[in-house]
Amino acid sequence: MSYANTQVAQIAAISNNRCIGKGNDLPWHISADLQHFKQLTTAETVNAIKGIVIMGRKTFESMGSKPLPKRVSFIITSQLDYAQQQGLEGKDNAYVVHNLDDALTQAASLAHGAHLETIWVIGGEKVFSDALLYTDRIELTHVDTEIEAGDAFYPQLPSDFTVAQQSEQMHDDKSSLDFKFVTYQRRATN
Ligand SMILES: NC(=O)c1ccc[n+]([C@@H]2O[C@H](COP(=O)([O-])OP(=O)(O)OC[C@H]3O[C@@H](n4cnc5c(N)ncnc54)[C@H](OP(=O)(O)O)[C@@H]3O)[C@@H](O)[C@H]2O)c1
Numbered sequence: 001m002s003y004a005n006t007q008v009a010q011i012a013a014i015s016n017n018r019c020i021g022k023g024n025d026l027p028w029h030i031s032a033d034l035q036h037f038k039q040l041t042t043a044e045t046v047n048a049i050k051g052i053v054i055m056g057r058k059t060f061e062s063m064g065s066k067p068l069p070k071r072v073s074f075i076i077t078s079q080l081d082y083a084q085q086q087g088l089e090g091k092d093n094a095y096v097v098h099n100l101d102d103a104l105t106q107a108a109s110l111a112h113g114a115h116l117e118t119i120w121v122i123g124g125e126k127v128f129s130d131a132l133l134y135t136d137r138i139e140l141t142h143v144d145t146e147i148e149a150g151d152a153f154y155p156q157l158p159s160d161f162t163v164a165q166q167s168e169q170m171h172d173d174k175s176s177l178d179f180k181f182v183t184y185q186r187r188a189t190n
Contacts, residue, residue: 004108007118008134011040012154013141013179019150021124024062027147030172030179040139041120042070049114054103056127057082058152067094072110074103076127100130129155136186137164144169144178160187 051071083096164185
């Protein structure tokens with residue numbers, strides 16, 4: 001798999017019924033999970049660019065329409081004037097692209113120059129599902145809850161992904177939710 005020799009990883013938090021979003025927000029607030037997301041998508045490096053993330057337009061807006069600190073964001077939308085509309089023209093930490101291939105090609109090229117091994121696909125539903133074809137690794141936070149009336153879902157994993165690592169079950173006191181971190185790796189094909 002991979003894309004232009006760069007590892008492609010996805011990261012998401014999903015409920016037991018695979019819900020990832022509701023009303024253009026996360027269905028829960030678990031600060032340890034936000035910390036986990038930040039830690040994985042921000043590499044320990046001396047480079048100015050510490051991470052590269054690819055997301056759909058709604059996910060970008062769900063995070064306050066701001067590029068993530070220390071990382072470069074690629075935002076996918078069909079709207080040709082979106083960069084101008086959002087004041088993102090000329091920025092070097094956010095790029096608006098109009099299809100997944102452009103996002104992956106430009107992100108991989110930037111990763112190569114910045115000596116980063118991995119580019120991160122961070123949602124939402126269609127971006128996760130379209131990018132599966134190129135994905136080597138998936139980092140899922142399994143949140144032990146059923147979400148009713150959710151409107152964004154994580155796809156079923158293709159059968160060549162297997163569990164490579166998993167944390168113990170943890171508990172978030174504020175939300176009273178249990179969760180665990182699981183790494184899925186794609187089996188190598190020859
Ligand atoms: N739990 C998690 O880990 C997690 C992670 C990420 C997001 N979320 C949640 O998921 C929800 C947002 O996700 P979503 O699935 O609704 O939307 P999304 O994938 O973030 O954004 C969808 C939009 O992205 C653009 N897009 C996607 N693929 C495209 C393509 N190939 N070509 C052109 N444009 C493309 C389109 O924008 P235009 O309409 O502008 O053309 C589309 O309407 C929120 O609730 C958010 O909180 C959760």
